[in-house]
Amino acid sequence: MLEARSYMKSARTVAVAPIILGLLVWANAGFAQDKGKSAGGDAVAQLYAAAKKEGTVVIWGPTDAIIYQRMQEALDKQYPGIKIEHFESIPEPLVQRIIAESQAGKPAAVDVIQSGSLRALRPLIDRDMLAPYPGWEKDFGLDAVYAGQRFVGAYNLTLPISYNTKMVSAKEAPKSWEDLADAKWKGRKIIIEARLVPFSMLGTEWGKAKAAELTKRILSQQPLIVQGGTTVANALAGGQVSIAVGTYAYTIERLKRQGAAVDWVPVSPLPVLTSAEGVLKTAAHPNAARFFAGWMGTAEGQKIRYATTGQAMEVGRNAIGSVAERIKAAQPAVILETDKTFATILEIQRELGKMLGALR
Amino acid sequence: MNTAPSAAAKNVQLRSWSIARKLSVRSLTLGLTLLIVTYLVLIPLFMLLYASVKSTEDKLPFESTVTTLGNYAAVFTSPSTLPIFLNTLLFTAGSLAVGLPLAILLAWLLERTAIPARAWIANLILVPMTIPSLLSAISWIQLLDPRIGLVNVVLRGVLGLSGDTGPLDIYSLSGMCFVQGLRLVPSAYLMIAASFRAMDPSLEEQSAMAGRGAAQTTLRITLPIMRPALLAMLIYYIIVVIESFDIPGLLGFTARIRVLSTAIYWATHSEVGLPDYGLASALGAMVLAVALLLMWLYQRLTAHQERFATITGKGYRPRQVRLGAWTAPAVVFCLLYVLIAVLLPFLMLLWTSVQPFYAPPSAESLARATLEGYTNIWRDRSIVRALWNTTVLALVTAVATILLAVLVSWFVVRRRSQGSGLANYLATVSFLPQCVPSIVIGLALIFVYVRFPIPIYGTLWIIALAMTTRYLAYSSRATTAALMQVHGELEEASQMSGAPWTRTLHRITMPLLAPAMINVFFWVAVHAMQELSMALMLYNPDTVVVSTMIWSMWQNGRTADAAVLGVILILLSALLLLGGQAVSYLRRGSDA
Numbered sequence: 001m002l003e004a005r006s007y008m009k010s011a012r013t014v015a016v017a018p019i020i021l022g023l024l025v026w027a028n029a030g031f032a033q034d035k036g037k038s039a040g041g042d043a044v045a046q047l048y049a050a051a052k053k054e055g056t057v058v059i060w061g062p063t064d065a066i067i068y069q070r071m072q073e074a075l076d077k078q079y080p081g082i083k084i085e086h087f088e089s090i091p092e093p094l095v096q097r098i099i100a101e102s103q104a105g106k107p108a109a110v111d112v113i114q115s116g117s118l119r120a121l122r123p124l125i126d127r128d129m130l131a132p133y134p135g136w137e138k139d140f141g142l143d144a145v146y147a148g149q150r151f152v153g154a155y156n157l158t159l160p161i162s163y164n165t166k167m168v169s170a171k172e173a174p175k176s177w178e179d180l181a182d183a184k185w186k187g188r189k190i191i192i193e194a195r196l197v198p199f200s201m202l203g204t205e206w207g208k209a210k211a212a213e214l215t216k217r218i219l220s221q222q223p224l225i226v227q228g229g230t231t232v233a234n235a236l237a238g239g240q241v242s243i244a245v246g247t248y249a250y251t252i253e254r255l256k257r258q259g260a261a262v263d264w265v266p267v268s269p270l271p272v273l274t275s276a277e278g279v280l281k282t283a284a285h286p287n288a289a290r291f292f293a294g295w296m297g298t299a300e301g302q303k304i305r306y307a308t309t310g311q312a313m314e315v316g317r318n319a320i321g322s323v324a325e326r327i328k329a330a331q332p333a334v335i336l337e338t339d340k341t342f343a344t345i346l347e348i349q350r351e352l353g354k355m356l357g358a359l360r
Numbered sequence: 361m362n363t364a365p366s367a368a369a370k371n372v373q374l375r376s377w378s379i380a381r382k383l384s385v386r387s388l389t390l391g392l393t394l395l396i397v398t399y400l401v402l403i404p405l406f407m408l409l410y411a412s413v414k415s416t417e418d419k420l421p422f423e424s425t426v427t428t429l430g431n432y433a434a435v436f437t438s439p440s441t442l443p444i445f446l447n448t449l450l451f452t453a454g455s456l457a458v459g460l461p462l463a464i465l466l467a468w469l470l471e472r473t474a475i476p477a478r479a480w481i482a483n484l485i486l487v488p489m490t491i492p493s494l495l496s497a498i499s500w501i502q503l504l505d506p507r508i509g510l511v512n513v514v515l516r517g518v519l520g521l522s523g524d525t526g527p528l529d530i531y532s533l534s535g536m537c538f539v540q541g542l543r544l545v546p547s548a549y550l551m552i553a554a555s556f557r558a559m560d561p562s563l564e565e566q567s568a569m570a571g572r573g574a575a576q577t578t579l580r581i582t583l584p585i586m587r588p589a590l591l592a593m594l595i596y597y598i599i600v601v602i603e604s605f606d607i608p609g610l611l612g613f614t615a616r617i618r619v620l621s622t623a624i625y626w627a628t629h630s631e632v633g634l635p636d637y638g639l640a641s642a643l644g645a646m647v648l649a650v651a652l653l654l655m656w657l658y659q660r661l662t663a664h665q666e667r668f669a670t671i672t673g674k675g676y677r678p679r680q681v682r683l684g685a686w687t688a689p690a691v692v693f694c695l696l697y698v699l700i701a702v703l704l705p706f707l708m709l710l711w712t713s714v715q716p717f718y719a720p721p722s723a724e725s726l727a728r729a730t731l732e733g734y735t736n737i738w739r740d741r742s743i744v745r746a747l748w749n750t751t752v753l754a755l756v757t758a759v760a761t762i763l764l765a766v767l768v769s770w771f772v773v774r775r776r777s778q779g780s781g782l783a784n785y786l787a788t789v790s791f792l793p794q795c796v797p798s799i800v801i802g803l804a805l806i807f808v809y810v811r812f813p814i815p816i817y818g819t820l821w822i823i824a825l826a827m828t829t830r831y832l833a834y835s836s837r838a839t840t841a842a843l844m845q846v847h848g849e850l851e852e853a854s855q856m857s858g859a860p861w862t863r864t865l866h867r868i869t870m871p872l873l874a875p876a877m878i879n880v881f882f883w884v885a886v887h888a889m890q891e892l893s894m895a896l897m898l899y900n901p902d903t904v905v906v907s908t909m910i911w912s913m914w915q916n917g918r919t920a921d922a923a924v925l926g927v928i929l930i931l932l933s934a935l936l937l938l939g940g941q942a943v944s945y946l947r948r949g950s951d952a
Contacts, residue, residue, distance in 0.1 A: 064916045065740060087901040088742075088912050096634065096897070097806060099420060104810040123634050126418065188506065188531070194613050224531070225613035227625075230917050231498065234718040240501075240508050251917055258716040259728060309916070357618030358626035359438045359639060 043139040044294070050287035052081035057288040060087045060094050061114025061277070063154070063311075070308045071296065079295070082288055091115035095123050098280070102129065107282035111289035114154055114277045118146060119342040121278055125150060130278040133290045140294040143317040144274060147339035151276040152293050155305060156314035158249035158323055159198040159271040160264040162233075167242040173265050174243060177202060181217040185243060190223035191235045193246025196352045201271035201335045203348035215352050225356065237262050249323040250310045257310075268332030272315055386861045390775075393767040394786065400829040401789050404796045405648075407804035412645045416638035422807055424638075431642035440618060448619040451536060451608070452601040458541025460597065463548035464590070466697065469690050471556035474680040476687075481694045482553075483937060486882070487702045489546035490933035491709060492890045492910055493606040495926045498718075499708035500539045501610060504530035508720045510708070531614040540607045542701045544600070548593055550883050551838045554876035555589035555845060564681075589841035591661055595654040596837045599794050602647055620647070628799045640797055648795040655788045706930070713923035733920035737928075740921075742904050750906040751932065753820055754885040757827040761884045762877055764828065765790075765835035770869065772836075773843045774851075787840065794833035801826050802897025820903045826894040831887060835880045842876035843869070878940045886933050 051057070059068070068086040075082055087094075087110070094113060101108045113130075115121045124130050130150040137145045144153025161180070163173045174180055177198075180190060196215060203211030219225075224240070226232060229247045236244040236252075237260040252264045277296070279289040295301050297313070302320050306312040312321040315334055319327075327334070337345065350358065411421035415428050435441055469475055470482045488496065503511050506525040515527055529535055563585065567577040583590070605621040612622060620643060627640035683690055712718055713733050719725035737743060768790050775783035793801065805826050809817040816822045846869065854864040870877065892907045899908055906929055913922040 062912070062915065064912075064918075065742065069741070085901070089896065089899070089908065090911075090915070092635070093802070093897045096420060096803065099423075100803075100806045101810050103423070106810060123418065188525075188614070194609075223614070227609045227613070228915070230914055230919065231610075233917065234498075234919060235501075238502075238508055238718045238720055240505050254917065255717050260717050260719070353626050354440065356613055356626075357440060357444065357622040359440055359444075359623050359643075360434045360636070 043135060044291075047135065047139070047287055047291045047294075048079055051285070051291040052079075054285040054288040055081060056083045056085060057112060057285050057292045058085045058087070058110050059112040059114060059277075059292070060089065060110045061112075062088065062090050062116050063114060064088070064309055067305055067308045070304050071301070074300070074304050075295075082292065084292070091120040095120065098129065099123060099127060102282065108280070109284065110280060111283035111285045112277050112279055112293055114275065116157065116275050117273045118151060118276050118337050118339060119346060121151065121276060122342055124278065124280075125339070129281055131281045131283070131286065133279060135290060136294050136297065140298055141317070142294065142297045144297065144313060146274070146276065151278050151339065152297050153313055153316070154275045154277050154296055155302075155311040156319075157273040157275060158314050158327065159201070159246065159273065160249050160252075161267050162236055162244040162247060162252045162262060162264040164236050164239055164242050164261055165263050166261040167239065170263065173263075174267070175265065176267055177214060180243065180245070181214065181221065186221045188222055188224050189241055190218070190221060190243040190245065191232050191241040192218070192223045192225050193229055193232050194225050194227045194356060195246070196349065196356070197273070197345075198245055198271045199352055200345045200349040201337065201341075202269065204341050204344045205269050205333070205335050208348050208351060211348060212351060216355065219355055249314070249326075250312075250321070253322050254310045266326050266330040266332050268330075269335045270327065270332040271335045271337075273337045275311075389767065390771055390782070393764070393771060394782065396764065397768060397786060397790055397832070400825070400832065401792055403808050404801040404804040404829060405792055407807065408641045408644050408648070408796050408800050411637040411800065412641035414638050416634075416636060418634055420634060420803070421637050421641075431638040434639055435642050435646070440623070444618050444620060444623055447617050448602055450533060451540070451617065451619050452598055454533065454537030455540035455544065455601045456594070456597055458537055459544030460548055460593065462541070462697065463545045464552055466545065466694065467549050467553040467556050469694060471553050472559070472681055473683050473690065475683060475690050475694070477691070481698060483941075484698045484702050485549055486546045486937060487706060487930065488543065489883070490886050490930045491705060492907065492926050492929060493543075494911070494914065495709055495712070495923060496543065496705055497539070497606045497610045498712070499705040501530060502708045502712075502718070502720065503704055504528055504535065504539075506530070510704070510721060513720070531611055533615060533617055536607050536611045536615065536617060539611065540601060540604065543607065544597055545701060547834075547883060548597060550879040551593050551596070551834070551841070552589055554838065554842050554879050555586060557875045559585060559845065587661065588844045591658050592837040592841040595658050596794070596834060598654060599647065599651050602650070603794070603797070624797055628797065635799065637800065637803065641800060644795060644797050644800060648792060651791060651795045652788065655791055659784055659787065709923055709926055713920055713927055715920060718919055733924040737921050737924050740909075742909065745902075746904045746906050746909050747928070747932070749820055749903055750889050753824055753827070753905060754888040754936070756820075757824045757831065757888040758881045758885040760824065760828045761831045761835045762881050764832060765839045765880060766870065766873065766877065768832070768836045769839040769843045770865065772840050774848060787836075790836040791833045793829045798830065798891070798893035799897060801830060802894040805898060818900050818903070823895055823898045823903060823905070826898060827888050827891055830891075830894065831884045835884060838880050838883075839873060839876050842873055846872045878943060882936060882940050885936050889929055889932065
């Protein structure tokens, strides 16, 4: 309970934070230009000099390769001398490889590991394989720093309720998670991603029992259940279902831009995942790694990422983009995935998974 | 006193030396085959059994210090286990009931009868196998979804049905069995077609002359002769269906039909840290037990294998049956199959490749159609490397697997007739990798090769090794079934004429096995192009392959790009198929 209350408190804090901190975005937007002037700027300039000496940063993670091509172009203009080597893959096998190679005495040839959620990197924290770096907060002025300064946020993935605007009007669309249990959505009108992440995150706010009970009620509505957020988004855009849960707000925004009849509701509480980056203790280019991970979190890095794929920090100091704006306007309570919540999310996810066939 | 050996003694000496040399080459090859197969299979098998008795929650198997039977206890005490096992049984039986009779009928029609356009139909049948399973499953949903599925929309219009759903429901056990069954057909067809091709029809003709009808001839002659091939196919596909996740993953969750592969999926794709290898391996070990039981049954049922040989030294005449009045219905049946199982899913893939986001075919979505995906895709710097790596991987894996499979089959078939236990060992062991979840094979290879001095870790070769291990089961089943139909007397005649064993293998056995070998080559190459689970564990920036790119694109919402790559993969597979046909054509030409 105590834990749940503290999450609620932190959720509210995060919810109002964008308003207060939004002003700071402007200040931070000038970060690159003023980097040589402030104390943080000095430290960043020193870090950049050290990074330039190393010359390369190797990053592994699920981010689309095109983003790193754009990042490289921007770096070459403003911070020349750092070459990005990127390996696109899902983090789970990468994490296993890093552990296996490290235990065999052959550290993996990677500096920065990135994941779509904080939880995926937990095994590296458990094994103390990531190096903390206070400079992300102190010098780069970033707020999305977790696990004793071992992770820095790369972007957020907001998990709202989405709907097909041809099949459901904005007025009819569910306004809360409980609305999904309404009888009018019975009979394969909802699609849910099989890993049930939003419901697991709701459990950190509501408690496991309430989240499980609501999940059970919604599953009794005979929703479609499929694996993968993209499959969920496609089903919604294609008119296969009226409502979707388990796809990301930025995906829906992108589909809207492409002409799909879809939209999303910033329901409260609103689960938000954090894609994070960490620097390995065994990194061959530690300064380049710290610099690059920090720079990607700044307003400048965020702008490039957002312009390329629509992904960005959606809550917090450097939040930008259409998802961030809608969250700011609606002010829902945000359930943010942090290092303090991922153990609870995992525990609830395992419980809920049993409803769909998990044995433990 | 004449001390020089007589001419007769010299001859005896020479012959003994020659026999010893033949034996030694053969024994050496047997030893080497045993060693390679054992080595390939033992590593993942050891990992499976080791992990199944380790407490691996939040730990990799080799990190865990706790040995426990808790994983097995978790399986047996969970209230979900019984329904999962029952569903698995129903799903397996239903899928096999749909897929295998279709494959057998198509193989018989296309290999044993003289229906027109056989070559075209035979090629088209293989197309669904070349579509990556994720994209194929999505295509089926787009066709059979109760609300927007093209087939349902058309049926509602044609039949004048009211309402906006149905009449067909893909999200049901029957829907799952239908789609899974159709997915089996190309691969099962390839496995069985070579055996039909190699069957001597004179036995059937004699049966007909003795006054037996077609049904009686099929039951009393054709099916008994085909027994090894049919049993091999049945056993292999029982395990394949038990293991397959694509269809249960996309349709079963909705239908609330939980099967064994769903449970393995939950254990290995927790997405919240490390996979639960202990639980997944305990489940895998149970599949292994089922496989061992099936292999034992198979060996008992095919014990007197010489009964099944139809290619002997006494006149082997593969001929085609004329269907007469049944020709037209047979062609219609084949074309209907091609339309439903081949063209429709392929057209849906093409449609997806020209849509910025998925939308069912309509005037509105047609207006949005764009070929951008076909140009965008080349902007990705890794694409050329991925295509090259995929082609190399497919060819290397196919060649390595087929060579190993032929050797395994030869020893299994020829040694077993001499009552060798090694033959049964090889037959069983080569089948077992099919029971080990791909992700466990991947982890086992990382674990071993990151420590081993053999410098293949991080190269394409480790992926080829993983795939060769995995595909040995299919290929050795197919070649063993085909070799059982080749009587040993042909090889004996060759060797009595003085040809060494290697030349006999090269000049007699392999040409007779060529149809099966070409089929297996194609099957392995196509599956190697699509394999994802092992590739995801073992690839790196230099060894990126098309399957991992398709997966990444799909996950990043680039559905059109993923579909475009799917189309490219089909074209690559078509090239391979054409290559295989060219080889067959040249062979037939040289035989003539």
